[in-house]
Amino acid sequence: MTATQIQSPRSGNDRGQSSSGDSGRIAPQYRRNGSARGNFEMLAWLFMRLSGVVLVVLIFGHLFVNLLVGEGIHAIDFGFVAGKWADPFWQFWDLAMLWLAMLHGTNGVRTIINDYAEKDSTRFWLKMVLYAATTVIIILGTLVIFTFNPCPVVDGVQLPGGFCPA
């Protein structure tokens, strides 16, 4: 026999009826619906590991700069955040942190839903809620990072602040 002649029992669509050595009495809830090939699950698995490593660096760097450097936690105020986001480096840092943390967390919750939801409809709707929340937060966060203006001017009048140049 050669490998090309041999087909996995999975190549039949309906698990439980396709293979000849099968008694055909598998309880229906154990039958997999078709085969879901493609590398999505592999890439998701890989993304979790890689983003996790990157996030460790990003988050500890973030905590170090915000809480320990200089005056540390006492220096954090609106002006501090405004100053950071005036720098493209910190804009990129926070953007990377936002996207990676959101996608990492979303993928984690996605696998938890896959593992714990027992009905397909429950699983589907929980994931829809999850994806909707993720999309809103990522878009909103990205907008804030790039459109942030510490000295907004409304109707020609500068809003009160005290840290903007007059």
Next chain:
Amino acid sequence: MSAELAEPASKIELPAGVGGGGEIPTFDITLRVRRYNPEVSEEARWDDFKLTMYGTDRVLDALHKIKWEVDGSVSFRRSCAHGVCGSDAMRINGRNRLACKTLLKDLDTSKPITVEPIKGLPVEKDLIVDMEPFFQSFREVMPFLINKGHEPTKERLQSAEDRERFDDTTKCILCAACTSSCPVFWTDGQYFGPAAIVNAHRFIFDSRDDAGDMRLEILNDKEGVWRCRTTFNCSEACPRGIQVTQAIAEVKQAILSRKI
């Protein structure tokens, strides 16, 4: 048995009480067995059996004693009764074990010992489950040698190092203790399960086999190796001591290095 039976003459005179069964310590246990009979009731229930057992007895001996002397309707699978065939995997005190390899004296005999069918597979009666979904996943990974080359006139030779590569996963006896200890399998029974992956590993890493890529492709499925959450339940449950979680990780790496 009884001491009144005429024993064959011995060359050595043994004092009374030595050499007989009486010297093995006995103790009382309560075996709490999960009972289910769909012909009587859809509800499963617990039955307690009080037994006097010996220090050399296993859980399987207690089940035999119940079936042969107390309640003949108790149903369970067992074949070789010596840890080779893998028929009598069950949940003993909440852990998947072979009843024939679990000594009663190693369990806490002061409390009732619970015996349940393995989890995640449909129960048919008492401790007997429907193994068909488990074996279907096993069949799907094609657990047999596939070789493209010409058939040799004698055996297919392999170096000791090549044989060592997959030695651990050759030990599987298909008892289903690992798959039915996996929380991912419990949820919906769709996951291929550790046993199927172990048996795929046995051929993927066999230098004589040519269908490793095909098996990796099968396991690169939505319900394949990526559903493993490395909880190590399977490694803990395996009565043959196979490092199941490690085998799954090796298959994951093989898929990754093949794709990237």
